[in-house]
Amino acid sequence: MIAQPVPKAASLAKRDAIVAGLRRLVRDSGVIAEPIRMKTYETDGLAAYRQVPMVVVLPETTEEVARILAFLHQEGVRIVPRGAGTSLSGGALPMEDAVVVGMMRMNRILDIDYDDRCAVVQAGVTNIGITQAVQERGFFYAPDPSSQLACMIGGNVNMNSGGAHCLRYGVTANNLLGLKIVTIEGEVIDIGGAHMDAAGYDWLGLLTGSEGQLAIVTEVTVRILRGPEGARAMLAGFASNEVAGACVDAIISSGIIPVALEFMDKPAIHACEAFAHAGYPLDAEALLIIEVEGSVAEQDHLLGRIKDICREYDPITLRVSESAEESLAIWKGRKGAFGAVGRISPDYLCMDGTIPTGQLPLVLRRIREMSDACGLQVANIFHAGDGNLHPLIMFDANDPDSFHRAEVFGADILKLCVEVGGCLTGEHGVGVEKRDLMGVQFNAAELDQQRRIKSAFDPGWLLNTNKVFPLLHTA
Amino acid sequence: MIPRDEAELADILRAASEPISVRGNGTKLGMLRPVQAAATLSTSALTGITLSAPKELVLSARAGTPLAEIEAEAARNGQHIIAEPPDFSALLGTIGPQIIGPQTIGPQTIGGVTATNLSGPRRVAWGAMRDHVMGVRAVNGAGEIIRAGGRVLKNVTGLDICKLLTGSHGTLAVMTEITIKVLPAPERRATVALMGLDPKQAVAALSAALGSPYSVSGAAHLPAAMAARIPALAWLGGAVTLARIEDFALSVAYRSGRLRADLAGFGVAEILDDGASRAAWAAIRDAAPLVGEPGCVWRISVRPSAGPAVAATLEAAFGAAWFMDWGGGLVWAAGPADEAAHAAVADAARASGGTWMLLRGPEPLRAAVAVVPPEAPALAAIARRVKAAFDPRGILNPGRIHAGL
Numbered sequence: 001m002i003a004q005p006v007p008k009a010a011s012l013a014k015r016d017a018i019v020a021g022l023r024r025l026v027r028d029s030g031v032i033a034e035p036i037r038m039k040t041y042e043t044d045g046l047a048a049y050r051q052v053p054m055v056v057v058l059p060e061t062t063e064e065v066a067r068i069l070a071f072l073h074q075e076g077v078r079i080v081p082r083g084a085g086t087s088l089s090g091g092a093l094p095m096e097d098a099v100v101v102g103m104m105r106m107n108r109i110l111d112i113d114y115d116d117r118c119a120v121v122q123a124g125v126t127n128i129g130i131t132q133a134v135q136e137r138g139f140f141y142a143p144d145p146s147s148q149l150a151c152m153i154g155g156n157v158n159m160n161s162g163g164a165h166c167l168r169y170g171v172t173a174n175n176l177l178g179l180k181i182v183t184i185e186g187e188v189i190d191i192g193g194a195h196m197d198a199a200g201y202d203w204l205g206l207l208t209g210s211e212g213q214l215a216i217v218t219e220v221t222v223r224i225l226r227g228p229e230g231a232r233a234m235l236a237g238f239a240s241n242e243v244a245g246a247c248v249d250a251i252i253s254s255g256i257i258p259v260a261l262e263f264m265d266k267p268a269i270h271a272c273e274a275f276a277h278a279g280y281p282l283d284a285e286a287l288l289i290i291e292v293e294g295s296v297a298e299q300d301h302l303l304g305r306i307k308d309i310c311r312e313y314d315p316i317t318l319r320v321s322e323s324a325e326e327s328l329a330i331w332k333g334r335k336g337a338f339g340a341v342g343r344i345s346p347d348y349l350c351m352d353g354t355i356p357t358g359q360l361p362l363v364l365r366r367i368r369e370m371s372d373a374c375g376l377q378v379a380n381i382f383h384a385g386d387g388n389l390h391p392l393i394m395f396d397a398n399d400p401d402s403f404h405r406a407e408v409f410g411a412d413i414l415k416l417c418v419e420v421g422g423c424l425t426g427e428h429g430v431g432v433e434k435r436d437l438m439g440v441q442f443n444a445a446e447l448d449q450q451r452r453i454k455s456a457f458d459p460g461w462l463l464n465t466n467k468v469f470p471l472l473h474t475a
Numbered sequence: 476m477i478p479r480d481e482a483e484l485a486d487i488l489r490a491a492s493e494p495i496s497v498r499g500n501g502t503k504l505g506m507l508r509p510v511q512a513a514a515t516l517s518t519s520a521l522t523g524i525t526l527s528a529p530k531e532l533v534l535s536a537r538a539g540t541p542l543a544e545i546e547a548e549a550a551r552n553g554q555h556i557i558a559e560p561p562d563f564s565a566l567l568g569t570i571g572p573q574i575i576g577p578q579t580i581g582p583q584t585i586g587g588v589t590a591t592n593l594s595g596p597r598r599v600a601w602g603a604m605r606d607h608v609m610g611v612r613a614v615n616g617a618g619e620i621i622r623a624g625g626r627v628l629k630n631v632t633g634l635d636i637c638k639l640l641t642g643s644h645g646t647l648a649v650m651t652e653i654t655i656k657v658l659p660a661p662e663r664r665a666t667v668a669l670m671g672l673d674p675k676q677a678v679a680a681l682s683a684a685l686g687s688p689y690s691v692s693g694a695a696h697l698p699a700a701m702a703a704r705i706p707a708l709a710w711l712g713g714a715v716t717l718a719r720i721e722d723f724a725l726s727v728a729y730r731s732g733r734l735r736a737d738l739a740g741f742g743v744a745e746i747l748d749d750g751a752s753r754a755a756w757a758a759i760r761d762a763a764p765l766v767g768e769p770g771c772v773w774r775i776s777v778r779p780s781a782g783p784a785v786a787a788t789l790e791a792a793f794g795a796a797w798f799m800d801w802g803g804g805l806v807w808a809a810g811p812a813d814e815a816a817h818a819a820v821a822d823a824a825r826a827s828g829g830t831w832m833l834l835r836g837p838e839p840l841r842a843a844v845a846v847v848p849p850e851a852p853a854l855a856a857i858a859r860r861v862k863a864a865f866d867p868r869g870i871l872n873p874g875r876i877h878a879g880l
Binding site for chain 2: 194209421468
């Protein structure tokens with residue numbers, strides 16, 4: 001288990017005063033202080049870690065957020081910002097002495113501008129909610145994390161969320177124009193706007209992916225894009241991970257960048273097929289899901305070229321979707337992969353390292369060896385085009401030894417990712433989960449440089465303190 | 476000072492006690508505020524491509540490597556730099572080799588393009604330079620070597636120092652090595668060219684083009700006088716409004732035809748072929764129509780629909796020569812080198828909720844005015860603390876972006 005910071009006794013001692021103070025700042029239903037009602041907020045997508053916070057507050061406006069932060073800053077109380085609580089790295093895990101600031105009531109879309117191709121939304125709008133609001137005009141918001149039905153744009157900004165279509169459309173950071181933030185002192189600052197490339201320091205870029213360490217995001221200006229004329233997926237199954245990896249290299253080398261290029265190994269194929277009945281080949285060791293966009297003729301052209309490339313690698317299966325329904329089924333399997341693994345194992349840890357794609361065969365072989373050595377099953381799902389791995393380690397949470405082995409196994413995978421030239425996290429964030437591994441990727445001077453940036457925004461280290469940086473500060 | 480390697484650079488910065496003017500080959504010295512420093516430090520000797528991994532879509536080079544070398548390496552692999560970085564050496568009068576002050580001017584470097592976050596026409600569809608910087612090695616003002624990001628395409632490990640350093644104009648750290656994402660270069664280009672539109676009609680047409688499903692990768696409008704200065708466009712006669720498509724040959728033929736049909740309501744359109752498209756967009760990228768203009772040159776970034784109003788305001792205020800890129804969102808303007816004209820630019824940008832940069836101007840003016848918009852007090856305070864977090868003694872390019880920072 002990863003250590004949690006020592007609670008500030010001073011904060012705990014004045015809990016009643018903090019609750020009363022917050023009740024003066026937001027409407028009464030916006031303060032949740034009863035332990036039984038706070039249980040909803042005790043964990044996030046990293047469900048092995050739980051902690052009921054001191055109190056939960058649910059602001060409805062930027063001004064309320066500003067008043068809350070000014071008050072808590074004055075009181076020296078820690079703060080944990082929270083969106084939908086879907087973080088897989090424990091980014092929204094509360095602390096015993098902290099106030100959770102939940103953004104779910106700030107869920108309005110404030111402006112949609114098709115001429116300028118942007119929308120202004122509050123932080124608590126769901127990812128899919130943006131696309132749903134603009135799809136009648138054929139537009140969409142590009143980043144599509146698997147949790148997109150639930151996760152909120154404020155959380156996406158803080159974790160710089162990705163998705164299956166990053167290869168073509170980029171991650172959250174590449175799809176933002178502006179933010180409204182509240183600093184720890186309660187100052188409201190507008191960053192960027194409907195225009196591109198603010199002069200001066202790239203605050204937008206720095207805040208994106210900052211995991212709640214620097215400020216609270218209350219509004220987001222996103223780019224909205226016109227969708228393609230159409231899209232179609234195909235499946236290619238191969239006899240080994242090596243061959244599938246070589247095929248991915250060959251596709252990229254040919255000059256084709258598919259909008260999505262997903263890789264599953266055999267355990268993942270079986271889990272997803274049992275769940276989605278997408279027609280995945282159960283005899284394949286590795287499966288690629290490849291999607292292209294454009295008119296039907298353009299799709300045919302690109303899929304034809306990709307099929308020709310795949311044929312050079314002796315595919316076991318090569319199947320192009322013939323209908324929108326079939327494409328949907330193919331994606332249902334992939335997007336439901338986490339749930340599918342959940343059906344065959346009581347619990348799993350979802351890892352998120354990135355590797356140079358050329359290292360894929362080596363890394364998958366080593367993961368298999370580690371899996372055998374520790375006696376835990378693993379299913380690998382992988383954004384193949386950009387090297388972002390998602391090994392799902394299956395364990396039993398009722399068995400502390402099993403959980404311990406799963407955490408060690410996961411850490412070993414991430415160390416391997418760094419060793420081969422990659423990184424600890426491609427899109428899930430460091431959070432609590434990978435906090436103590438930061439020293440594997442960064443040296444002391446580099447970590448201190450990052451800490452000093454944190455201090456420039458939050459000198460008292462009140463914002464989401466127990467995440468990202470290995471603990472130095474204790475109460 | 477021209478350190479031969481990163482270690483020597485770190486030694487220099489550790490030992491330094493006075494302000495240092497940081498640069499690459501000096502092609503952008505005329506941008507932003509002049510730096511008051513007795514010493515200069517150039518990354519021009521830190522050269523060479525250190526990683527070329529076309530299958531992984533990344534390329535790394537030391538900061539002083541000429542951009543042209545990197546473009547050539549990418550081209551050998553059938554790839555290109557996504558943000559289409561411009562070359563402003565003609566605009567800024569810094570075409571090398573020539574000597575300006577203590578500096579021998581050379582070709583622009585990857586470090587310079589990254590430190591200034593300069594992006595070309597493709598920015599409107601594919602993102603800025605900062606969107607494709609995957610990793611950086613740099614030396615901060617305390618002389619510590621800092622790595623940020625890495626060599627993989629998806630990386631959210633820790634704070635995104637790559638983006639913070641990109642566009643920081645050498646004020647936080649001196650970059651020594653940069654890793655960028657590259658993508659396959661398009662097989663073909665074509666441009667749908669509408670003629671004779673006024674600025675408002677033009678931006679409406681460009682909005683329709685950028686809002687179409689055809690992946691438009693460039694969207695510009697040039698009034699007649701500006702178009703006449705680009706040989707690839709001059710023959711069209713009059714104002715031109717351009718929408719570029721870059722893709723496989725089959726897609727370019729199909730999409731440019733469809734786009735021309737979709738835009739038929741805006742008038743008759745020509746389709747420029749691959750060669751004419753290359754020439755026209757290179758000229759737009761480098762602001763070639765403004766090279767011969769005397770005085771100041773500004774880059775104004777606003778919401779695209781506000782572009783025509785900004786242009787009209789500046790035309791009325793000081794007879795600005797101007798054109799628009801990024802679908803109307805980037806207004807290029809040239810005008811007299813005085814504070815009144817500069818104030819008009821700042822007011823017009825502010826009125827539209829946008830931002831500006833004084834890209835070219837005489838040194839006394841650049842020293843006297845805010846060359847980019849001042850930040851709100853709360854943000855300016857954070858900026859000072861972030862500057863101190865990298866450069867505690869304030870020795871790196873002091874005052875380059877904002878006076879006193």
